[in-house]
Amino acid sequence: MALPPKRAGSVVLTADSNVVNLAKTASMLVPFVGIFAWIAVNAKVALVVMAIATLVLVIASAESLRAAMLWHTPELESPSAALALGSQFVVVYRRRPKRVRDVSECKVFFRLVCEERATYRQGSNSTTETAEVVVQELTSDGFGTEKGVEAHAAFRIPVDAGAPSFDLGNNEVCWFVQVWVVGQGLPRDKHKFELRVIPELAADLERPQDS
């Protein structure tokens, strides 16, 4: 399949890397490891518990670690950094291996999501609730290129569902595309690519009929 060239004016979005995600997870565990270490001085049982916890962490993150070692962080090409309501657009997912690798056919799963995020405080605790208010799911055939794996997906931002992106501090509406790949020898980790939807109707949108 011929590769479409990168379109003029398009932007390339990069997902959080696996290493960064792992570092975030690990940083959350630091206090617990410290407590266990302190307890371990007095109790052998704590050592066993810590070993089990470490094993669980390694197993849970094995796929992300493997992907980070073998593959670069994926990219998503979007036609614009700011998408209008009602706009139709095609995103291109690309992921390059760190070494030359034969990529067989695969399935690439896309989810376009509009998510509300509401944060509230009770005492010193801060809690953020989220709700996915628009979800569009697509499955695309991925294919191998000289640069790795690639797949395309077409979406349309709805004109009357969800809301354009905004962040008011405690209340936020954000849009993102979530992507994961299923195929032999391919990493099975998921990535999110944030999009910005602006409060503007697409220029080519059909106007409502006068009654």
Add this chain to the structure above:
Amino acid sequence: MTGLPYVELDRDVVEVGGQVSGRVSRAPDGDVTNASRARSIKLSLRHETSGRGDTDRKVVGAQEFDLDVHGSVEAAFAITVPSSGPISYDGRLIRVRWELELRVDVKRASDPTAIVSVLVVPRGGADRYDKPHPLSPTPGHRDLPEGS
């Protein structure tokens, strides 16, 4: 006795980047033999959230008007809505409302206030929208069960 302020909008649906416009008015005080105790009158355009999250509110524009000696005013106004929004929204966790508040500062008395709702819609959508987003589910829209 003090007169109540009044706000009249040219249109109650405004696009982001557009202007909320209309007229403000206040009748003279009942006692016109003395100078009015009303000192000033101010119109503010603000948005405010409600719902699950803590409240976010912001005044995005304001205009002050001169009162005559009897505390009356009759004037036109125009305040610009930021092009970045947010639009009026009535979502699952978040609601965003836009309001105009006209407040009279009265010496040694409570300040009479008039509040009028404004519907802020996306640019190009003044003829399309007559209530806040979301209007209706669209193809591809799927409500997920809570906690998913």
